[in-house]
Amino acid sequence: MTVRTTRRSAGLLLFRRTGDGLEVLLGHMGGPFFAKKESGAWTVVKGEYGPDEPAWEAARREFREELGLAPPEGEAVALGEVAQAGGKVVTAWAVEADLDPETITPGTFTMEWPPRSGRTREFPELDRVAWFAVERARELIVAAQATFLDRLAEHAD
Structure with a gap:
């Protein structure tokens, strides 16, 4: 019998208040699978973690790894968990902060590309970040x- 463990990710959803209302910071997933996609290709800044790491610590670590910046200080609003279509469970916190996307130095990952070519390439974890x-x-x-956006909107009212 094979026991499957649920893949888990944790992340931070930065938000700011503007004259036009609430804005959130999202990252566009890097790599060849999402290069030409927009809808469904943007995400909370997050990453996977193991069973021995608390989700909050993982969220802060992943923020630093994915954006190359220290996670912002400030009140963290728990946004709970969601299960994505592939089965991954994502836990997120919202933090009010302002950040210039131009200051980001994205982390990278390596994968075989093209498939079955025997060659590996490095891609950014997030190839764009925007408000x-x-x-x-x-x-x-x-x-x-x-x-998470719905839960943030409820909190921000």
Whole structure:
């Protein structure tokens, strides 16, 4: 009998208040699979963690690894968990902070590309990071993660 463990990710959803309303910081997933996609290819800045690491610590570590910046200080609003279509469970916190996407130095990952070529290439974890109004973010974010936007909006009211 094979026991499957649930893959888990944790992340931080930065938000800021502007004259036009609430905006959130999302990252566009890097690598060849998402290069030409927009809808469903943007995500909370997050990453996987193991059973021995607390989710909050993983969220902060992944922020640093994926963006090359220290995670912002400030009140962290727990946004709970969502299960994505592939079965991964994502836990997120919202933190109010402002960040210039131009200051980001993305982390990278290596994979065989093209498939079955025997060659490996390095790709950015996130190839773009940008601020979006919540309604625009809802059109772009991984479907299950839209729940985080709803929970943030409830908190921000």
